[in-house]
Amino acid sequence: MNRMRQEILTAALAPLTADAGVARQQFRFGxxxxxxxGHFPGSPILPAIVQVLTAVVVAEEAFRRDGPAGWQxxxxxxxxxxxxxxxxxxxxxxxxxxxxxGDRRVSKxxxxxxxxxxxxxxxxxxxxxxxx
Numbered sequence: 001m002n003r004m005r006q007e008i009l010t011a012a013l014a015p016l017t018a019d020a021g022v023a024r025q026q027f028r029f030g031x032x033x034x035x036x037x038g039h040f041p042g043s044p045i046l047p048a049i050v051q052v053l054t055a056v057v058v059a060e061e062a063f064r065r066d067g068p069a070g071w072q073x074x075x076x077x078x079x080x081x082x083x084x085x086x087x088x089x090x091x092x093x094x095x096x097x098x099x100x101x102g103d104r105r106v107s108k109x110x111x112x113x114x115x116x117x118x119x120x121x122x123x124x125x126x127x128x129x130x131x132x
Contacts, residue, residue: 007034008054013090016061023062023095023107027054031087046085051119052076055109059095059123063105066097071105075124082117089113095123103127 011033013026029035029046036044056073063071085091096108103126111119 004034004050004053005057008050008057016058018062018065018097021097021099023058023097025058025093027091027093028088029085029091033087036087044087046089046091048079048081048119051081051085051111052079052121052123054091055093055095055107055111055121056123058093059097059105059107059109059125062095062097062107063125070128071125072128073123074104074126077122077124079119079121081119083113085111085113085118091118 008027011027011029013028016023016025018024031044033046035046035050039045039047060071063069090113092112094110094112098106098108105125105127107123107125109119109121109123110117
């Protein structure tokens, strides 16, 4: 997944912004983006897993700004994929970062294209223990 994460970061149109517990970032996935490979030739659609990973990248960066702990995705809930994301769509990712609950963090994420919601879901992360 490191290659896909790098490709996602390369598709960012601007740096992540975060204020009042909400992180935002915009992306444009061009036709050559690796996530479109094989999904589907002649009519490419951004796979749901890549949409989720894009939100994970945004949420993890926002959590990193909050504190020193590393975070690992442990759950996805209430996932809804409402429209097809095509090459060159400008995708806005917004992650509402809920307050920590013990060693867990939750982010309510929404991806939009224009004024339409493309996907929404809730991500749960657990703190990664430091090696020592």
